[in-house]
Amino acid sequence: MTFVAKPRVHHPQLPLNDLGLNRRDYEGAVSTLCAGCGHDSVSAAIVQACAELSLPPHRFAKISGIGCSSKTPSYFLNASHGFNAVHGRMPSVATGANLANRELHCIGVSGDGDSASIGIGQFAHIVRRRINMLYIVDNNGTYGLTKGQFSATNDKGSTSKKGVPNLYEPIDLVSMALQIGASFVARSFSGDKQQLVPLLKGALLHRGFAFIDVISPCVAFNNHNGSTKSYDYVRGHGASVVTADFLPKDFIATAAETVVDYAPGTTETVALPDGSRLRLSKLDESYDPHDRAHALAHVLEAQQRGEVVTGLLYVDPDASDCHEILDTVETPLNALGEAELCPGQGALDRINAGLR
């Protein structure tokens, strides 16, 4: 908890984006989380990504559940709409929000407790329904808010702060997301904004369900030597398979970049709906980020070896989202007039007739 208010003044050379706004215009209230909490870095990365993409800071729906992670929507995009749902129920509220107003960028922030324990049912179904949103799990392997109980993503054998080992196998949300049909799946680390920010940009612009599992250390309860979700552990065991670079719409490769000699088969670009692109650089030529089964296998194998696979693991730029699946109306519900919303007896009669 910080009592010194963050000054409104900013660096005199802070750049302005296409909307004439600077990064500070995308901030939220000053965080009340513990100093050094990884979740704050995730919020800062969201601020940076949204500012750099020149997205209007008031056109977002921020939805969350319960937990330290779920508090973070207060700390970014102050001008936007937000809803703090009950524990584990962010997915159903996000589903409603996105179906009601498809024009808002929908960001859901949840925790490993919120999504992998009480909310695991909701998680599975929002993935399956492919809601067009960015779903972030700030994954710290613990229930931070309730003072450090093991969460369901905590690795077997990893210990509590007092040294007691965890006896259960972990749930891997990345694997679940891959399996159930997410069309953009990534894992990253709160301590690596160079990796995280381009992933967030790609996910924000991706049409379909984008899931990012961000390892985000809990400095209060799970940043000790027995933890596999500590700053040190992730830095020592992280293995990036596919790095994503964000290339804006008007991107023209500089001379220096054109001559970079990528090994054959290791880079490719993926188009995003607004005309920008993601350039993927693979460490291993054989990795295929468009093959769901392959990605899943790789993640599982790496997990066996004790590696934390990061980067953009899977992307399907042509996947359909829930609106397409349901063939919903183009216009957000709040912009429809009474005549469209209540088409009257005649319309009902026609529907009934169609069912006879």
Next chain:
Amino acid sequence: MKATDIRDPSYFHKVVDCQWACPAHTPVPDYIRLIAEERYTEAYMVNWESNVFPGILGRTCDRPCEPACRRVRTEEKPVAICRLKRVAADHKGDISPYMPALPTRKNGKRIALLGAGPASLAVARDLLPLGYEVDLFDRDPAGGGMMRSQIPAFRLPADVLEEEVDLILNMGVNAHFNYEITSMKDMLDMNYDAYFVGTGAPRGRDLDLPGRQEVDAHISIGIDWLGSVAFGHTHSISGKVIVMGGGNTAMDCCRTSKRLGAESVTVVVRSAFEVMKASDWEKEEALDERIPIVNNRPPKEFVHENGKLKGVVFGCVKPVRDEASGRLRYEPTGEPDVYMECDHILMAIGQENHCPWIERDIGLEFDKWDCPILDETTFQSTHPKVFFGGDSAFGPENIIWASAHAHQAAISIHLFCQGKDLKEDRPPEGLNLISQKMGVHEWSYDAEHDPAQRFIVPHADKSKALGNIKVEVELGFDRALGAREAQRCLNCDVQTVFVEPLCIECDACVDICPMDCITFASNGDEDDLRARLTAPAENAEQDLYVSEELPTGRVMVKDEDVCLHCGLCAERCPTNAWDMQKSAIHIPQLGTYAA
């Protein structure tokens, strides 16, 4: 880059821009905090110890601290540092308990101080607490030097001046006033252990143009004229007055003329308005009193009739910036010369140090500009017993320089009298760092950033001020306004101190910093690093604070340029790798720091 050595006193000293810019290195944030706490007496003493004349300087200082103020870089207007100094002086209580103890037993050494201006007085103040016998000589009937003779009472009331001059005289100075020094040889024959020359820059420049001799009775040298007003010999000036020159003396001359009854007053300057030597606020005051300032008009000729001055002919020039040097040149505009009528001219085109009374065969050497040859550190002349300071050392400067020189000269005199080496044995600067952390989220300084704009100092009613030379124009901040202005100080002396081994590289400081000062990056040379930081570090005058290498192979780089010292990095640091620590820079001084 190499890791920053924060133990070097100059590193954090530079971060305190105001203190660094102040010739006397007054610890500005220290006294501003005391003002905020309404501890005016202590605030005054912090000033008195380092600059010796807080009440006087709070009205007249050239304020090199203000353009240096960090607020200029973050929000344009500096803290009104000078006016806050005056707040401390105006509202102080009894300072006697804080005065240095004076030894009853003298140390047997006798020092002669020549001139009773700020430099000599400050030397006296530094030497007396160590038991020196101090004799002061001046041709004027009272002490203060140029502070008394050249600064008009509407800027510096007599009581303010006298209080601070007397404070020193009453410490036990043997003052010899109305004592015209005519020979340095004679002085040396008096066999003092050391001499300090603080006779200022008492010769005002003149202009030898056609007609100059003929109109001599109608031309006064600005500083001499101000002196005669100050000592009550001149009470009025009549007719149309032209003041020539663009420095502070010119501004004082024109404003004094207006008060002493001139029918009209015009300032004519040969150069452009922007490059006039006068401080901006002095120019503003003159304009505010509706005194026209005419620029780019070099004088050509004094026009007279039957021995009476009729006016002056001026040429017309325009400033042209020289591409190569960036300096202004003046070219004739081709317009016809202008003639301006006048009855009296006040010549304020500069002044020089001038010591005709120092014989040139006594081992005290002068350079080709007729300035004494001095050691810039010790202020010792080529005659080992003779030291210089103030305007007589390196030419005209502000009072604050006199205080600064005096402290150094006093140290030199002391070392000299003890038979020590003036350079080897000089006490070094020191640094103390004290954490300001009080509790988990409590800091012993007011870290909150105050976005307030600079407050405006109230002025005396103009009709009253212009009618009487003794009415002080600026009224100074009252306690309430002073407290508000004090809040604008960014506490730049509360330093961000980084301890590498504690850092876990969590980025919390990077994320919270409102000014994007902090970056964790791979190391490089300075230019390369400056270009790779979170925000560009384009102000090369401000240092980069670079840590040792961290476990990820990166270094922490902090650009000191626009740091608000808000403490949020330390506040958000989980491991106390960042701490806010108050730096106290010890500038060696005799007197109060004497041991």
